[in-house]
Amino acid sequence: MTWGEADRFVRCAQGHVHWGRYGAAGLLAHHDGHVLLQHRAKLTIGGGTWGVFGGARNRDEEPVAAALRETAEESTLDAGEITVRGLMHEDHGGWGYDTVIGTAPALLHVRPASWESRDAAWVPVEDVAGHNLFEPFANAWPRLRGCLRRPVLVVDAANVMGSRADGWWRDRPGAAARLRDQLDAVDGVTGMGPFDVAYPEKVLVVEGKARDIGAGGTSVRVVAARGDGDDEIVATVASVVAPDVECVVVTADRELRRRCAAEGATVAGPRWLLSQLPPAH
Ligand SMILES: [Zn+2]
Structure with a gap:
């Protein structure tokens, strides 16, 4: 030293x-x-x-x-x-x-x-x-x-976009890309699993008109739903959940929350995620 x-x-x-x-x-x-x-x-x-x-x-x-x-x-x-x-x-x-x-x-x-x-x-x-x-x-x-786990955040893009009035209804791909870029810019998040600050891997599940946004050169893994968005989220969660993984799914959809919890994930609401994001550009 x-x-x-x-x-x-x-x-x-x-x-x-x-x-x-x-x-x-x-x-x-x-x-x-x-x-x-x-x-x-x-x-x-x-x-x-x-x-x-x-x-x-x-x-x-x-x-x-x-x-x-x-x-x-x-x-x-x-x-x-x-x-x-x-x-x-x-x-x-x-x-x-x-x-x-x-x-x-x-x-x-x-x-x-x-x-x-x-x-x-x-x-x-x-x-x-x-x-x-x-x-x-x-x-x-x-x-x-209890912190020897790999935090992974799975975000229901449509649901989180729908929870903020930023004009997403006029341009869904644009709004999804904004959310992706904000996720990319997040350094650490609070209130995730046993960590005081977590630095999670980030997965964004997109569907419908937003399905072709791609990763855009960011660190975010973007999963495009082939069919139903909820089914894609549940399948993604099932592939992520493991004993050494802290998987948190962000959605306010009640039925989807139930299905993700059944796969072993923890669920959080869009308001929590939005409070962790830096301002959009
Ligand atoms: Zn002391």
Whole structure:
């Protein structure tokens, strides 16, 4: 690590002494039932215990950027391999810690790369609690364990478009493309599954006159209904739902909500989604 103005101790409103003037952040990477842990070096706080890679945030540095940077400094992990899925925030008053939760494409070979780390290991989820854990991580683990999921948002385009009066009835493809582009621009959403902030994969199901809009170069997966839009949404949900997936379907259609819930998805209303979107252009 490079020492800077962020690297000092502060006392939070709860009376603890913490490292990091602007708070701190760490990365909980997971893959196939394993999480990446750091064995902390003897001379660190909590020396000899296991926790996540991470450290002090720089002034104005976003938690995700800080967690990935610190992990890349303390280990050989290529942060570009990690897909960020969510974030859990602990606010102590005057100090906060963000655990960034991300998935790795494999159990990548990771070695320590700084004096702060003695070792790095992929630990099976069920074995984590049996390790000698760094106390703050031990306290957070029960909640973090529930966050080892991949958030996926499935949006009923027609229903969400119909819930806002933006002239969609004059130009359905245009309105669907606007919604797609707004979804693309969303960085993180609140109120999705166990995460404080989720960074979901986004699927937009379009039908009728809007069915040919395509992805338009965005990160949004656009599914065109071949026949009935509701059937397409249910089929999409069925293909997404898995034990390690947090699938949220956005629609206000009562019957569709029932069918998606029966497939194992959670349902949310258009108003929630619209509150998460940046302004349309
Ligand atoms: Zn504290």
